[in-house]
Amino acid sequence: MTFADPHSQTHRAQQPQQSAHEIGEAWSKMVARRRLYTGLGLLILFVAFVSSVKFADESNAGHFIERLPHLFDFVSWLVPKDWNDVWRALFDIESPNHQTGEEYNFALGRVPVWGSFYIPEYFELMIITINIALVSTIIGVVFAMPLSFLAARNLSPSSPLRIVVKRFMEFLRAFPEIVIAGLFAAILSIGPVAAIIAVSLHTIGALGKLFYEVVENIDMKPDEGMKAVGASWAERVRFAALPQVLPNFMSYALLRLEVNVRASTIIGAVGGGGIGEELKLSISRGFGAKTVALVLLLFITIVVVDQFSAWLRRRLVGEHAFLLQH
Amino acid sequence: MTVIDANRMHEIELRYPDYFKRSFRQRFGGLMIVIATLLYGVYATWFFDLPKLLAEAHWERVGLYLSQWVSYDVQPEFRIGDTGITVKYPRFSPLGDNPHPDWVVNNPDGSVSVSVSGESRTVTVSKTEAVVTAHGITVPVELSGGAPKVVGPVPSWMTVYDDNVLADLGFAGDVSISADRVKIRKRFLGWANFVFDTQSPFFDKPAGEVLSLIVSGPELKPGQSNLSLAFDNIWYNSAWQHGDVWTKLFQTIVMAFLGTLLGALAAFPLAFLAARNITPNRLLNQVLKRSFDFLRSVDMLIWALFLTRAFGPGPLAGSGAIFLTETGTLGKLYSEGLENIDNKPREGIKSTGASTMLTHRYGIIPQIVPVFVSQTLYQWESNVRGATIIGAVGAGGIGLKLWESMRTNANWENVAYMVLLILMVVFLFDMASNALRHRLMGTKSH
Numbered sequence: 001m002t003f004a005d006p007h008s009q010t011h012r013a014q015q016p017q018q019s020a021h022e023i024g025e026a027w028s029k030m031v032a033r034r035r036l037y038t039g040l041g042l043l044i045l046f047v048a049f050v051s052s053v054k055f056a057d058e059s060n061a062g063h064f065i066e067r068l069p070h071l072f073d074f075v076s077w078l079v080p081k082d083w084n085d086v087w088r089a090l091f092d093i094e095s096p097n098h099q100t101g102e103e104y105n106f107a108l109g110r111v112p113v114w115g116s117f118y119i120p121e122y123f124e125l126m127i128i129t130i131n132i133a134l135v136s137t138i139i140g141v142v143f144a145m146p147l148s149f150l151a152a153r154n155l156s157p158s159s160p161l162r163i164v165v166k167r168f169m170e171f172l173r174a175f176p177e178i179v180i181a182g183l184f185a186a187i188l189s190i191g192p193v194a195a196i197i198a199v200s201l202h203t204i205g206a207l208g209k210l211f212y213e214v215v216e217n218i219d220m221k222p223d224e225g226m227k228a229v230g231a232s233w234a235e236r237v238r239f240a241a242l243p244q245v246l247p248n249f250m251s252y253a254l255l256r257l258e259v260n261v262r263a264s265t266i267i268g269a270v271g272g273g274g275i276g277e278e279l280k281l282s283i284s285r286g287f288g289a290k291t292v293a294l295v296l297l298l299f300i301t302i303v304v305v306d307q308f309s310a311w312l313r314r315r316l317v318g319e320h321a322f323l324l325q326h
Numbered sequence: 327m328t329v330i331d332a333n334r335m336h337e338i339e340l341r342y343p344d345y346f347k348r349s350f351r352q353r354f355g356g357l358m359i360v361i362a363t364l365l366y367g368v369y370a371t372w373f374f375d376l377p378k379l380l381a382e383a384h385w386e387r388v389g390l391y392l393s394q395w396v397s398y399d400v401q402p403e404f405r406i407g408d409t410g411i412t413v414k415y416p417r418f419s420p421l422g423d424n425p426h427p428d429w430v431v432n433n434p435d436g437s438v439s440v441s442v443s444g445e446s447r448t449v450t451v452s453k454t455e456a457v458v459t460a461h462g463i464t465v466p467v468e469l470s471g472g473a474p475k476v477v478g479p480v481p482s483w484m485t486v487y488d489d490n491v492l493a494d495l496g497f498a499g500d501v502s503i504s505a506d507r508v509k510i511r512k513r514f515l516g517w518a519n520f521v522f523d524t525q526s527p528f529f530d531k532p533a534g535e536v537l538s539l540i541v542s543g544p545e546l547k548p549g550q551s552n553l554s555l556a557f558d559n560i561w562y563n564s565a566w567q568h569g570d571v572w573t574k575l576f577q578t579i580v581m582a583f584l585g586t587l588l589g590a591l592a593a594f595p596l597a598f599l600a601a602r603n604i605t606p607n608r609l610l611n612q613v614l615k616r617s618f619d620f621l622r623s624v625d626m627l628i629w630a631l632f633l634t635r636a637f638g639p640g641p642l643a644g645s646g647a648i649f650l651t652e653t654g655t656l657g658k659l660y661s662e663g664l665e666n667i668d669n670k671p672r673e674g675i676k677s678t679g680a681s682t683m684l685t686h687r688y689g690i691i692p693q694i695v696p697v698f699v700s701q702t703l704y705q706w707e708s709n710v711r712g713a714t715i716i717g718a719v720g721a722g723g724i725g726l727k728l729w730e731s732m733r734t735n736a737n738w739e740n741v742a743y744m745v746l747l748i749l750m751v752v753f754l755f756d757m758a759s760n761a762l763r764h765r766l767m768g769t770k771s772h
Contacts, residue, residue, distance in 0.1 A: 049587060052580045056645055059577060060722065061638030074635045135370045138363060174752040176714045178725060179745055182732035183391060188383045193374055266627045270718040270729055276627065280719060283631045295628060302623040 078288045085289035090297060092120040122275065122294060126301055128192055129274035132264035136196050137257045140203025144169075145249065147204070148211030149237050155215060155223070157233050166212075172205030181267050192274055195267040199260055207256055214248045215241060247317045254309035254316075261305050265298065393497060394738035398518040402430065404438060404451045404508040406469065411438050411451055418565070420518035422529055429512070442512050443498035451508045458484075458493050458501055467491055467503050474503045517739050519565050526559035566743065571727065575747055577641040578723035582709035584641075585648025590702045592653045593618075597660030598686070604664055615661065621654030626712065630721040644721035648709050656705060663697045664690070696766045703759040710755055714748060724748065 057064050080086060087093075112118045147165055149155050156162035177198045184194035222240035231239070268276025275298060282290045330338075339346045371377070400421055403414045415425050429441045437452035442460075450457045456467045456474070461483060468475045474491045476484065485492045490504040499511040522528045527546045528536050540552045547555050561569040599605045600614035630647035637643045672689035680688070717725020728744050731737040 045587070048583070052584050056577070056580055056584060056641040056722075059573070060640030060642035062636075062640070062642075064637070064642055067637045071636050074632050077635075131370060131373055134366070135374075138366070170753075170756070171749070174711060174749050174756075176711075176725075176728065176745060176748050178715055178718050178729055179732070179741060182729065182741075186391065186732070186735060187385065187387050188379055191374075191379070193376070193379055196374070262623075262625050262627075265625060266715050269627055269631075270715065279628065280631060283628075283635070295624065298625070298628070299620075299623060302625075303619070306619070306623065 077286060078292055080289035080292065082289075086293045086296065089290045089293035090120065090122060092118075092122070122278065122297055125273075125275040125278055126297055129264050129268060129276065130261060130301065130305075132192050132195050132199065132268075132274060133257060133260035136199035136203055136264070137253060137260050139196070139200040140207050140256065140260075141249070141253045143200075143204045144207035144211050147208045148215055149241065151208065151212040152215035154218070154220060155233075155237060155241060165208075169205045169208040172201050173209065174205075175201070177202050177263070177267060178270050181270065185271055190271050190273065192268075194271075195264055195273065198267055199263050202263070203256055203260060206259075207252060210252045210256075211245070211249055214245050214252070218244045251313045251317045254313050258302070258306050258309055261302055391738050393513070395742035396517075396739070397497075397513050397515050398739060399499060399511050399513045400425075400427070401509060401511045402440070404440075404510070406451070406453055406506050406508070410436055411453070413438065418524075420524070420565075422524035440510055440512070442495050442501070442510065447495050447498050449501050449508065449510060456501075456503050456508050458503075460493065460495050465493075469503070469505055471505075473505055517566075517743070519563070521563070522556075522559050523563045523565050525564065528556055528559060566740065571724070571740075571744060571747065574717075574722075574724040574727050575744075575751065577644075578713045578717060578725070578748075579710060579751065581641045581644040581648060581721070581723055582706055582713050584645040585713075586652050586656075586702060586706040586709055588645070588649040589652025589656050589705075590698075592649070593656035593660050594698070596653070596657050597664055600657060600661040601664035603667075603669070604686075604690070614657070618654045618657040618661075621650050622658065623654075624650075626651045626716055627719060630716040630719055634720045639720040639722065639726075641722035644713060644716055644723055647716055647721055648713065652705060652709070656702065659701050660694075660698060663694055663701070667693050699766055700763045703763055707752075707755050707759045711752055 053064075147169060150157070151162055151165040151169065153162065156165075180201055181194045181198035184197045185191070188194055218241055222244070223236055226236045226240045264274060265276040265279070268274035269280040271277065275294065279291070279294045279298070282294055398420055400419060401416055403416075405412050405414065413430065415421060419425055421427060431439045431441075433439055433450075435452070437450055439448060439450045441448050446462075447460045449459075454468070454470050455477075456469060458465050458467065461481065463481060465481060465484065466477045468477055473489050474486075476486060476491060480486055483494045485494075490502055493501040493503070495501065497513060499513045501511075502509040519529070522530075522536075528539065531539070536556070539546070540556055543552055546552055550558075563569075596614055596618075600611055600618065602608070602611045605611060626647050629650045630643060633643035633646040634640075637646070667690060671693065672685055675685045675689040713721075713723050714725040714728065717723035717727075718729040720726060724744055724747075728741060731740045731744070
C-alpha cells in the first residue's frame with residue numbers, strides 16, 4: 001500500500017527529516033481510506049445478502065419463518081419405531097413391523113452370490129457407486145496426465161496448443177455433469193455407465209488443472225540436462241518431469257477419488273444408478289429406517305475411503321496439506 | 327562411442343549401488359501399479375457389462391440429439407383424401423398458426439411438391455403416388471394399393487415396412503409414406519422463435535420492422551406500450567421460457583452465494599476453536615474437526631433431500647444444503663489455515679499485555695484474511711458449478727429445469743440454451759473471482 005498523495009512523496013524525497021506530524025497524517029489518511037473501502041464492501045455484501053435471502057425465500061415452495069418450526073420434522077420421521085430396523089434394512093432381513101406397506105418390507109433385493117449365500121442389495125449398490133468413482137478416477141488420471149504436460153507453461157511443446165488444452169480442460173470442468181449423464185443415459189440407457197462418463201469428463205478437467213500446476217512448479221534442471229543430451233519432448237517428460245511429479249499426481253488422484261465417491265452418489269440420484277438413486281427414492285417415499293441405514297452405509301464408506309486415501313497420501317508425499325478442491 | 331570394460335563397469339556398479347541394486351518394489355512398483363490398473367479395468371468391464379451395453383447402445387442417437395441442439399424441424403403432414411391433398415401442420419409448429427411456407431408448392435394438377443433441401447431433395451405427392459428425389463435418384467412410391475409400394479429397386483436410404491416406407495434424407499430430414507398420408511420432417515439450422523413465439527404480434531416480422539414498431543408504432547395492445555409488450559413477449563416466450571430460465575439461473579447463483587456466505591460466517595468462529603494452536607483444548611478441537619468431517623461427508627445431496635422435505639422444493643433448501651456442506655469444508659480449510667500461521671506477531675502482541683480478543687484481532691486476523699477470502703471465493707465459484715446438480719433433486723435452481731428438458735427427450739435445443747448460459751456464468755465467475763483473488767493475494771494473474 002502506497003500513500004495516495006504524490007506531492008507528499010516528492011516532498012519527502014527532498015526533505016529526509018520529515019516531521020512526525022506529516023507521517024501521522026498520511027497514515028491516518030490511508031487508514032481512513034481503507035476503512036471506507038472495507039465499510040463499503042461490507043455494506044454491499046450485506047445488501048446482497050439481505051436481498052438474496054428475500055429472493056430465495058420468495059421463490060421457495062415453503063417460507064423460511066413458517067417452515068422453521070417444522071425443520072426437525074424430518075428428523076422425527078427418520079427415527080424408526082424400532083432401532084433394530086436399521087440393521088434389518090441394511091441386511092435385507094424382513095422386519096416384524098412389516099404389515100402391508102413397503103416401508104418395513106426389506107427383504108426385497110438380495111443378490112445371490114453362491115448358493116443360498118447372498119449380499120444385501122444395498123451393499124451391491126454401494127459397490128457399484130464405489131466402482132463408478134474408481135473407474136472414473138482412473139480414466140480421469142489416464143487422460144489428465146498427458147494433457148497436463150501439454151498445458152504446463154514450462155513443458156508445453158507449443159503455446160497455442162497449451163492455450164487450447166487449457167481452455168478444453170476448463171470447458172470439461174464447467175460443463176454441467178447432469179447434461180452429460182442425461183445425454184448418455186439416452187444413448188446407453190439409464191445406468192452406471194452414463195454416470196461414469198459424466199464423472200470422468202469432469203475429473204479430466206479438474207485433475208488436469210491440479211496436475212499442470214504441479215508440473216509448472218517442478219525443478220527444471222533435470223529437464224535442461226535431458227535437453228542437453230538431445231532428448232525428445234516425450235523423453236524429457238518421461239525422465240525429467242514424471243519422476244518429480246508422480247507422488248503429487250498420485251496424491252491428487254486419491255483426493256479426487258474421495259470427491260468422486262460423493263459425485264457418483266449425486267449423479268446416481270438423478271438417474272445414474274447406484275446408491276444415490278435408492279437413497280433418493282427412500283427419502284422421497286418416507287422410509288425412515290431405510291434412509292438411516294443408507295445414510296449410515298454411505299457415511300461409513302466415505303469415511304473409510306477418506307481415511308484410506310489420507311493414509312496413502314501421507315505415505316506418498318509426507319505431511320503435505322493439500323487444499324480440498326472440487 | 328566410449329567402450330567400458332568389465333572392470334570399469336563393476337567399479338561403477340560398486341560406486342552407485344543405489345542405482346543398480348534397487349529393491350523389488352522400486353524396480354517393479356510402477357509396473358505392478360499399471361498391471362493392477364489393467365486388471366481392474368478388465369474387472370470393471372465385466373462388472374458393468376460393457377460389451378453388452380455398447381452393443382445395445384443407440385449410437386445413432388448421438389448425432390440426432392446433437393443435431394437437435396442446434397436445429398429445429400417442421401413436420402407437415404399431407405393427407406390424401408377423395409377431394410384432394412390437404413396439408414396439416416403440428417399444433418406447436420414453429421411457423422405459427424397460419425403457415426404457408428414457400429417450400430411447399432401446390433401444382434396445377436392437384437399434386438403438392440415439397441422441397442426438403444433445395445432442388446436435390448424433393449418430394450412430390452399426388453393422389454396415386456409419392457415421388458422422392460434424393461441422393462441423385464428419383465424413386466416413385468405407389469400409393470393406390472392400400473399399402474405403399476416402391477417402384478423399382480429400393481435404395482439403401484429407404485426402409486420398407488408393411489404399411490409405410492421411410493426415406494432418410496440425412497440432416498435435411500426424413501419422409502414417412504403410408505397409403506393415405508405422407509409425413510415430412512424438414513430440418514432447419516438455428517433456434518426457431520428464440521425471440522418471439524408464434525402468439526406474439528411481433529412474430530415473424532423482420533428486426534427493422536419490430537424496432538420501428540417499438541419506437542414509433544401504434545399500440546398493438548391497447549393500454550400497453552409496445553416496448554413493454556415486446557419485453558413481455560420475450561420474457562414469457564412459451565417455447566423458450568426465457569423468464570423462467572433466467573430466474574432459475576439466478577436462483578442457482580443466489581443459492582451458491584447464500585450457502586457459501588453463511589457457511590463462511592459459521593465456519594469462521596468455529597475454525598478458531600478447532601485450530602489446536604489457538605484453542606489448546608484437544609477434546610474441543612477433535613469434536614469440532616470431526617463434526618466438520620461429518621458435515622462434509624454426509625454430502626450436499628443428502629442435506630438437499632432432507633431440506634426439501636423441511637422447506638419444500640426451492641432455493642431455500644438448496645442454500646441450506648450448501649450452507650451445511652460449506653461449513654464443513656470451510657471449517658476444515660480455515661482451521662488448517664490457522665494452524666499454519668506465523669506465531670510471532672501473536673507473541674509480540676501478547677507481550678504488550680493485550681487481551682485474547684485483541685491478540686486475535688491484531689496478531690492473527692491480518693495474516694489469514696486474504697487466505698480465507700480467497701478460499702471462500704473459490705468455494706463460491708465451485709458451488710455455482712455444483713448447485714446445478716442438487717437442483718435436479720428438487721433443491722431449486724436451473725438443475726431441475728435442465729433435467730426435465732432432457733427427460734422429455736424433445737427439447738434438446740432448450741438444453742443447449744441452458745448449458746450455454748451456465749457455461750457463460752461459470753466462466754464469468756471464474757474470471758471475476760480469479761481477478762479478485764489475485765488482487766487480494768497480491769500476485770499476478772496468469
